[in-house]
Amino acid sequence: MKVDSMRRVDFWVGVPLCALLTAVWWLWRRIRPAARATGRDILFIELSEMGSTILADPAMRRVQARFPDSRLFFLIFAANRPSLEITGTIPPEQVLTIRADTFLSLTLDTLRAIWTMRRLDLLAAIDLELFSRYSALLTFLSGAQKRVGFHRFHNEGLYRGELLTHRVAYNPHMHIAKNFLSLVEALSEPEDTVPFSKSVFSDEDIRLVPHVAEPAVLAAFRSRLIEAYPVLARHPRWIILNPNSSELMPLRRWPVARYLELARRLLEQEGVALLLTGTASERPEAEAIADQLGSERVVVLCGFTRLTELPLLYTLSEAMVTNDSGPAHFAAPSGLRTIVLFGPETPALYGALNPNARFVFAGLACSPCVSAANHRKSACTDPRCMTAITVEAVLAKLAS
Structure with a gap:
């Protein structure tokens, strides 16, 4: 399903269902008061x-530390499942998926997921989404007695019922990884806390566990790359360019003309080879960029590397330039020097958890224009926040 279609369904179907289930739940609680929460699964x-699975990893690891006897499960759209394998915090057999390619598959898989969730021994369900009615409904229907998520309180709009037992105040001035930690902390705070969570988080609390590739696996991957693209053996300074962004927010794209200019400037440097990354469906666009550059030192890897192989590629590379999108976060555990271009969003909230990441943000008065309050949908027709980013600014960050 297209993103805008999912937003419409979330509003026109989600709001009435949240209101209906809120009324049913209120009546049920009058008849049968809540029992003491039991269970061990979270x-x-x-x-x-996909990038949010990396940003949520510190929160998941904190749950592991706080509830060592619990089994952790994760519910995610099927297309995004591989992103969980980058950190490996959730065992593959404990990942539940929902297909979202058509409305029929979404409906059928939703029913299947609810049936599966209710068979678990759930102590708690933690909704990481920002005010999605669909995820609020899934959290409620999971059967968990402790249901944690972001609540609007006195904010206008963003209605998704009164289905949570632990209502956390979303802080739009705090990094999203710390907001995720506040969801976890709510489970340990007194039940009558309003609002959750009254905690303090430092930058150390959201450090990722570094990814260290096994030497044999890394060597095998490098051999496979060089066998497919022998030019990489002659030019060992690999710099990744990721000119794509997901369908969720095409406004995040830096103009292709700027990537072309950046690539030409980088190719002037000795030993540099440029690797264009993306999904298999993005390969035609990447090939068009490579054709315009006309250099054997430009390699198109779209569809060549699986998502789970990206940490290996990042370990072997010198740097990456990317739009604000999933790869910026996928590279964080490897510590790759990453230049991330921000416009509609801000690095203050969504910056990669990577000490070697550098952010380029023009800081226009209208930027950032997307937030939880508008479900990350902007009215912008001219993303000058991205065109304001110059090639010189990116090169300066690469050199720093």
Whole structure:
């Protein structure tokens, strides 16, 4: 399904269902008061953003530390499942998926996921989504007695019922990884806390566990790359360019003309080879860029590397330039020097958890224009926040 179609379904179907289930739940609680929460399993729900699975990893690891006897489960859209394998915090057999390619598959898989969740021994369900009615409904229907998520309180709009037992105040001035930690902390705070969570988080709390590749695996991957693209053996300074962004927010794209200019400037440097990354469906666009550059030192890897192989590629590379999108976060555990271009969003909230990441943000008065309050949908027709980023600014960050 297209993103805008999913937003419409979330509003026109989600709001009435949240209101209906809120009324049913209120009546049920009058008849049968809540029993003491039992169970050992803890479920995270985050469906649509692959990068968010990396940003949520500190929260998941904190749950592991706080509840060592619990099994962690994760519910995610099927297309985004491989992103969980980058950190490996959730065992593959404990990942639940929902297909979202058509409305029929979405409906059928939703029913299947609810049936599966209710068979778990759930102590808690933690909704990582920002005010999605669909995820609120899934959290409620999971059967977990402790249901944690972001609540609007006195904010206008963003209605998704009164289905949570632990209502956390979303802080739009704090990094999203710390907001995710506040969801976890709510499970340990007194039940009558309003709002959750009254905690303090430092930058150390959201450090990722570094990814260290096994030497044999890394060597095998390098051999496979060089066998397919022998030019890489002669030019050992590999710099990744990721000119793509997901369908969720095409406004995040830096103009292709700027990537072409950047690539030409980088190719002037000795020993540099440029690697264009993306999904298999993005290969035609990447090939068009490579054709315009006309250099054997430009290699198109779209569809060549699996998502789970990206940490190996990042370990072998010198740097990456990317739009604000999933790869910026996928590279964080490897510590790759990464230049991330921000416009509609801000690095203050969504910066990669990578000490070697550098952010380029023009800081226009209208930027950032997307937030939880507008479900990350902008009215912008001219993304000058991206065109304001110059090639010189990117090169300066690469050199720093």
